[in-house]
Amino acid sequence: MTTVPEFQTSPGMRDILPPESARWRRFVEVFAQVAESAGYGQVLSPLLEDLGVFQRIGDATDVVSKEMYDFVDKGGRHIALRPELTASICRAFVQHNPQMPWKIWYSGSMFRYEKPQRGRYRQFDQVGIEVLGADDPNLDVEIIALGWEFYAALGLQQVKLILNSLGEPDDRARYVQALKAYFEANLEELSPESRVTLEKNPLRVLDSKRPQDAALVAAAPRIAEFYSEQAAAHFAAVQAGLTALDIPFTVEPKLVRGLDYYRHTTFEYQGGTLDSAQNALGGGGRYDGLVEALGGKPTAGVGFALGLDRTLLACDDEGVFAPPSTAVDVFVVDTTGGAEALALTAQLRRAGLRADRAYENRSMKSQMKAADRSGAAIALIVGSNELEAGTVVVRPLRAEQVGDDTQSGQSVVARTDLLSHLTKVMS
Numbered sequence: 001m002t003t004v005p006e007f008q009t010s011p012g013m014r015d016i017l018p019p020e021s022a023r024w025r026r027f028v029e030v031f032a033q034v035a036e037s038a039g040y041g042q043v044l045s046p047l048l049e050d051l052g053v054f055q056r057i058g059d060a061t062d063v064v065s066k067e068m069y070d071f072v073d074k075g076g077r078h079i080a081l082r083p084e085l086t087a088s089i090c091r092a093f094v095q096h097n098p099q100m101p102w103k104i105w106y107s108g109s110m111f112r113y114e115k116p117q118r119g120r121y122r123q124f125d126q127v128g129i130e131v132l133g134a135d136d137p138n139l140d141v142e143i144i145a146l147g148w149e150f151y152a153a154l155g156l157q158q159v160k161l162i163l164n165s166l167g168e169p170d171d172r173a174r175y176v177q178a179l180k181a182y183f184e185a186n187l188e189e190l191s192p193e194s195r196v197t198l199e200k201n202p203l204r205v206l207d208s209k210r211p212q213d214a215a216l217v218a219a220a221p222r223i224a225e226f227y228s229e230q231a232a233a234h235f236a237a238v239q240a241g242l243t244a245l246d247i248p249f250t251v252e253p254k255l256v257r258g259l260d261y262y263r264h265t266t267f268e269y270q271g272g273t274l275d276s277a278q279n280a281l282g283g284g285g286r287y288d289g290l291v292e293a294l295g296g297k298p299t300a301g302v303g304f305a306l307g308l309d310r311t312l313l314a315c316d317d318e319g320v321f322a323p324p325s326t327a328v329d330v331f332v333v334d335t336t337g338g339a340e341a342l343a344l345t346a347q348l349r350r351a352g353l354r355a356d357r358a359y360e361n362r363s364m365k366s367q368m369k370a371a372d373r374s375g376a377a378i379a380l381i382v383g384s385n386e387l388e389a390g391t392v393v394v395r396p397l398r399a400e401q402v403g404d405d406t407q408s409g410q411s412v413v414a415r416t417d418l419l420s421h422l423t424k425v426m427s
């Protein structure tokens with residue numbers, strides 16, 4: 001009978017164990033390469049912010065009104081665990097007043113009190129980029145292309161890019177009004193849940209996946225009918241840029257996204273293998289008013305965040321981006337008490353090799369088993385004979401190195417020649 005431990009992770013929170021944790025780190029490294037190759041610098045910002053920072057996103061979104069982890073700290077400040085990083089980055093921009101355009105990338109954990117399910121967690125990780133201080137449709141294209149390139153670097157093939165524009169704030173306001181009037185005129189046909197959404201945020205009714213709403217949503221007014229000349233030109237330039245870069249996309253007029261700060265371009269990368277409720281691998285858009293809402297001067301902003309957890313699920317489904325090897329290079333087996341293993345592993349590690357060993361002075365057989373499990377290519381064996389002679393037995397462990405007989409191919413090497421011997425063998 002297995003006993004249930006007294007303490008376990010809270011719902012929607014997970015321990016990421018090796019080797020999966022190595023994959024998480026690699027994910028961020030690949031993203032950093034993509035972002036830094038385009039001139040983006042990393043920002044590390046706190047997990048906690050003044051609650052007000054996130055309230056400025058707008059309280060019409062569930063992320064702000066229902067899902068925030070917030071508390072009053074010992075100094076009486078009302079604090080929140082960050083549910084996303086765009087608002088934090090805008091807060092940092094106002095606080096530090098950096099040179100524009102400010103091109104930054106980030107990675108880290110976000111917290112949202114959501115109903116946990118596959119691909120939806122209460123603590124999840126994002127990588128993202130933001131640019132503040134440049135209102136150029138080419139920048140929207142650059143950003144969308146960087147996300148696209150990143151998915152390609154992971155090996156994902158089934159990612160779809162969905163694109164929309166919400167126009168200028170005035171266009172959006174007129175559209176919201178028209179949408180509200182339209183749904184109100186057809187209230188009887190609308191699902192009870194969408195009627196509640198309509199009260200708070202008519203745009204979000206377009207997100208409804210309920211069959212009862214499908215026909216009404218399909219026939220709803222389209223945002224494109226409300227674009228100003230400038231908004232239409234911006235959107236056309238974004239589409240032309242993506243076409244020029246050979247990035248395929250679908251314009252989806254119903255794409256409004258969950259956060260409320262978007263203007264002009266919005267986009268989402270959707271995974272081909274995930275359940276439709278959780279298929280957004282990442283998304284973003286323009287948020288030209290957010291810096292101002294946080295007390296700064298009017299400043300253009302555009303960026304995206306990509307969900308790490310969900311993207312890795314998509315990688316599993318597509319069989320790409322396997323965990324990198326965390327195996328050591330060599331494993332030291334010492335049957336003389338352990339002091340040799342201590343000295344030898346330290347020497348090897350200083351020389352830049354990945355080296356592990358067994359502990360507790362176990363038998364030769366038990367230590368060789370541990371060496372096998374470690375994934376090391378080579379075992380270095382020190383018994384009393386070797387200790388006396390100042391030598392080490394170098395034994396290849398992988399079948400492909402020595403054929404089927406793992407005993408063969410071993411050599412006895414003087415301790416003084418060990419490093420140069422290993423360098424030769426391992427290359």
Ligand code: HAM
Pocket residue numbers: 083084085086112114119120121122123124125126128129130258259280281282283284285286287302303304305306307308309310311
């Ligand atoms: P978001 O759409 O809320 O946008 O989140 C971006 C991505 O984070 C989602 O597409 C999804 O992959 C992942 N994600 C969100 N919630 C969860 C969850 N509960 N569990 C697992 N993954 C999740 C933003 O956060 C904006 N800040 C993006 C942005 C940046 N817009 C402009 N700049």
